[in-house]
Amino acid sequence: MYLLHYKLQSHRFSIQTGNKKLADLCSQLYPNSRSKHNGCADLVYSLRMKSDSTAGTVYEVLVDGKKKYQTNSKSGLFASLEWMITCNALSHLREFFQLHAGSVEKDGKIILLPANHGKGKTTLTLSLTRNHYRCLSDDIVLIEPETTMVIPFPRSFLVKDKSIKKMAESHLIDKKNGYYCKSEDILYYNPYSTNRSPVKKTKPYAIIELKHSHRFKNELRPVSKSEMCIKLLRQSFNIHNYKRNGVTILTKLVRDSKCYSLKTNNVTDAVHLFSQI
Amino acid sequence: MEISENFVPVTKECVELEELDDSCILYDTEKEEVYSLNSTAASAWICCDGKHSIKEIADVVEKCFKPKSKPVLRDIIQIIKDFSKKGLLSP
Numbered sequence: 001m002y003l004l005h006y007k008l009q010s011h012r013f014s015i016q017t018g019n020k021k022l023a024d025l026c027s028q029l030y031p032n033s034r035s036k037h038n039g040c041a042d043l044v045y046s047l048r049m050k051s052d053s054t055a056g057t058v059y060e061v062l063v064d065g066k067k068k069y070q071t072n073s074k075s076g077l078f079a080s081l082e083w084m085i086t087c088n089a090l091s092h093l094r095e096f097f098q099l100h101a102g103s104v105e106k107d108g109k110i111i112l113l114p115a116n117h118g119k120g121k122t123t124l125t126l127s128l129t130r131n132h133y134r135c136l137s138d139d140i141v142l143i144e145p146e147t148t149m150v151i152p153f154p155r156s157f158l159v160k161d162k163s164i165k166k167m168a169e170s171h172l173i174d175k176k177n178g179y180y181c182k183s184e185d186i187l188y189y190n191p192y193s194t195n196r197s198p199v200k201k202t203k204p205y206a207i208i209e210l211k212h213s214h215r216f217k218n219e220l221r222p223v224s225k226s227e228m229c230i231k232l233l234r235q236s237f238n239i240h241n242y243k244r245n246g247v248t249i250l251t252k253l254v255r256d257s258k259c260y261s262l263k264t265n266n267v268t269d270a271v272h273l274f275s276q277i
Numbered sequence: 278m279e280i281s282e283n284f285v286p287v288t289k290e291c292v293e294l295e296e297l298d299d300s301c302i303l304y305d306t307e308k309e310e311v312y313s314l315n316s317t318a319a320s321a322w323i324c325c326d327g328k329h330s331i332k333e334i335a336d337v338v339e340k341c342f343k344p345k346s347k348p349v350l351r352d353i354i355q356i357i358k359d360f361s362k363k364g365l366l367s368p
Contacts, residue, residue, distance in 0.1 A: 224297075224299050224300040224313065224315065225297040225298060225299055225300060226297055226299075226300035226301055226302045226313035226314065226315075227300070227313050229295075229297070229302050229311075229313070230302070230311055230312075230313050233311055243309060244293070244304060244306055247295060247302060247304045247311060248295065251295040251297060251302055254297065255297055255298070
């Protein structure tokens with residue numbers, strides 16, 4: 001039996017499987033969060049592989065002994081397991097205010113990039129590595145409520161379909177640092193493996209709302225803090241747990257940060273505008 | 278409700294204000310809704326204490342701004358109407 005232990009802040013989970021290939025597959029999941037010891041796992045994911053005369057090879061995921069998912073595709077198994085782990089981790093990490101945002105760091109300054117899906121967060125975040133920024137997270141950021149310190153969530157960067165080839169050709173990603181999920185046409189990319197030095201907890205230096213469209217003129221402009229506060233509320237995963245306190249946390253967060261809106265029609269100009277902050 | 282310069286607005290108790298450097302946030306604790314206020318609207322909000330008419334509020338708010346950017350009475354009336362439309366004022 002292969003047993004892999006993980007620790008994401010206060011959330012501990014384990015993955016167990018009797019199949020070496022599945023164990024190797026799981027090594028691509030949250031690679032920087034592997035832990036040597038189990039402690040007391042909040043959840044145990046069990047992966048099974050069996051052969052069925054009609055269905056062929058069947059992969060199953062059980063969570064604490066209960067079957068949650070089944071598929072014929074190994075890459076489909078990876079995608080669903082990754083999604084399950086992420087959702088369960090966030091539901092366990094209730095002590096943090098959770099935002100849908102990317103984050104980068106340079107010279108000890110953290111910048112948050114709240115944005116909806118498809119607005120260019122991943123492309124911009126990875127492109128900023130050319131300007132000596134470090135990628136911290138692709139789409140999830142944890143905020144300590146009392147201090148408003150930012151803790152990047154080490155989920156893999158999800159690079160989708162046409163972007164994979166473009167980014168690989170631009171040397172923004174190295175396919176060896178990740179897992180390509182064929183069934184979903186997504187590369188789960190781990191930029192953290194290139195720089196493993198720990199990130200010091202700190203308040204954000206700036207918060208930049210990102211919008212991308214070929215129709216936009218490239219523009220970086222300051223926005224009012226109350227506007228940014230409302231935008232962040234819309235990007236929160238767990239505002240329903242915080243309600244009034246969530247508003248207080250976000251007003252504290254924006255009060256100490258510079259707030260901008262970045263509209264762009266191409267990533268090169270976006271990176272150039274970014275460097276002006 | 279009829280809102281004119283003589284109207285005396287009162288904010289609802291369930292609506293709380295968070296001040297930021299350049300603007301404010303209003304949080305309606307009953308409806309769990311949030312609103313952003315610019316500096317003019319924030320100044321007007323603070324004056325909606327049930328003791329001042331809109332005309333008096335406009336005079337006070339006008340003193341807070343530089344001559345070129347002074348809000349006029351009709352701006353303040355519109356702001357108060359917006360507050361009323363969003364259910365932020367007591368009936």
